[in-house]
Amino acid sequence: MSSLPCIAITSGEPAGIGLDVCVKLAFQALPAGLVVLADIAALHTRAAQLGLSLKTYAFAERPQAHTGDGRLCVLDVHVPAPVVAGTLNAKNSAYVLNMLDIAREGCQTGRFDAMVTAPVHKGIINDAGIAFTGHTEYLAETTHTPQVVMMLTGGGMRVALATTHIPLTQVSSAITQASLTSTLHILHHDLIHKFGIEKPRIYVAGLNPHAGENGYLGDEEIKTINPVLNALRSEGMDLVGALPADTLFSQKNLAQADAFLAMYHDQGLTVLKHASFGEGVNVTLGLPITRTSVDHGTALDIAGSGNADIGSLLSAIHLAIEIAHKQTNSQTPKHA
Ligand SMILES: NC(=O)C1=CN([C@@H]2O[C@H](COP(=O)(O)OP(=O)(O)OC[C@H]3O[C@@H](n4cnc5c(N)ncnc54)[C@H](O)[C@@H]3O)[C@@H](O)[C@H]2O)C=CC1
Numbered sequence: 001m002s003s004l005p006c007i008a009i010t011s012g013e014p015a016g017i018g019l020d021v022c023v024k025l026a027f028q029a030l031p032a033g034l035v036v037l038a039d040i041a042a043l044h045t046r047a048a049q050l051g052l053s054l055k056t057y058a059f060a061e062r063p064q065a066h067t068g069d070g071r072l073c074v075l076d077v078h079v080p081a082p083v084v085a086g087t088l089n090a091k092n093s094a095y096v097l098n099m100l101d102i103a104r105e106g107c108q109t110g111r112f113d114a115m116v117t118a119p120v121h122k123g124i125i126n127d128a129g130i131a132f133t134g135h136t137e138y139l140a141e142t143t144h145t146p147q148v149v150m151m152l153t154g155g156g157m158r159v160a161l162a163t164t165h166i167p168l169t170q171v172s173s174a175i176t177q178a179s180l181t182s183t184l185h186i187l188h189h190d191l192i193h194k195f196g197i198e199k200p201r202i203y204v205a206g207l208n209p210h211a212g213e214n215g216y217l218g219d220e221e222i223k224t225i226n227p228v229l230n231a232l233r234s235e236g237m238d239l240v241g242a243l244p245a246d247t248l249f250s251q252k253n254l255a256q257a258d259a260f261l262a263m264y265h266d267q268g269l270t271v272l273k274h275a276s277f278g279e280g281v282n283v284t285l286g287l288p289i290t291r292t293s294v295d296h297g298t299a300l301d302i303a304g305s306g307n308a309d310i311g312s313l314l315s316a317i318h319l320a321i322e323i324a325h326k327q328t329n330s331q332t333p334k335h336a
Pocket residue numbers: 017117118119120121122123135278282293294295296297298299300301302307308309310
């Protein structure tokens with residue numbers, strides 16, 4: 001990596017606020033070269049709708065430093081059907097995935113140092129006949145990574161998830177000793193190598209109310225979670241739990257935890273988004289590439305209105321830059 005990381009930004013579902021926040025990015029200075037993947041005509045149409053004077057230039061091999069002077073470096077990806085802010089069109093779903101593939105391949109070949117994703121709409125991609133549960137799972141599959149971990153940062157905390165986009169009825173059976181062991185290994189490894197935390201302390205939630213109340217309110221803690229925590233403690237990991245989820249995120253624990261592991265999506269993300277919505281970052285751990293994302297969705301209700309806040313996208317780009325630098329430094333021999 002050159003001293004200026006090259007970050008690819010996928011603009012996401014074109015009917016949503018992805019294009020809005022990408023246009024707004026042109027007016028923010030950032031310590032990186034940024035390449036926005038989007039249909040260039042759709043980007044200009046959205047800029048006009050927002051009343052912003054956007055200039056674009058085509059991506060060559062390295063973008064220039066992103067100075068916030070109203071210009072964006074764009075890698076043009078053709079969108080097949082007309083884009084209407086706020087109105088989904090299943091004909092554009094393949095375009096959304098095409099941008100992800102281009103960014104992911106670019107990260108794998110070293111063309112880009114990281115990718116940052118604007119939101120996609122999971123429902124419309126499925127309506128197009130493409131099974132899709134989220135970027136996290138899609139990037140795991142397309143990089144042939146058997147397991148990854150979704151973690152969000154914001155509001156002074158990091159919250160990782162033992163399960164992601166599955167129905168609540170499937171959560172218990174999806175948490176096995178093997179999956180939980182692997183999740184904690186990935187989380188522990190990436191806290192050290194991507195976040196520079198020497199000896200991470202991880203607070204782990206139980207699945208049931210009161211962490212099962214000694215088996216009277218559920219036995220996943222006894223059968224699955226606590227045996228895994230004990231085994232990993234004997235490997236040297238600093239793990240606290242399994243703790244009741246309702247008091248897991250107390251101020252005292254917040255001050256002592258490097259990360260929390262929640263057992264399912266809304267057990268962890270409700271707390272994190274309450275504390276930081278609009279500034280949070282979603283990061284996929286365990287991938288061979290660096291991927292961060294906004295914490296929000298497509299917000300169809302405000303697309304094209306000018307009300308989309310760019311805070312989470314900026315935080316996601318800053319984190320991608322930080323990780324890109326950390327990974328370069330950790331690859332540079334200390335005595336060189
Ligand atoms: N990273 C991603 O690709 C994500 C995608 N989604 C997808 O987005 C779609 C819509 O999800 P929802 O649950 O409705 O959540 P949402 O985040 O799109 O919207 C929730 C509320 O927050 C507001 N909001 C969201 N982002 C905002 C921003 N940047 N500035 C100002 N207001 C903002 C919206 O207007 C809405 O009122 C779903 O298909 C979901 O799967 C959701 C979360 C992340």
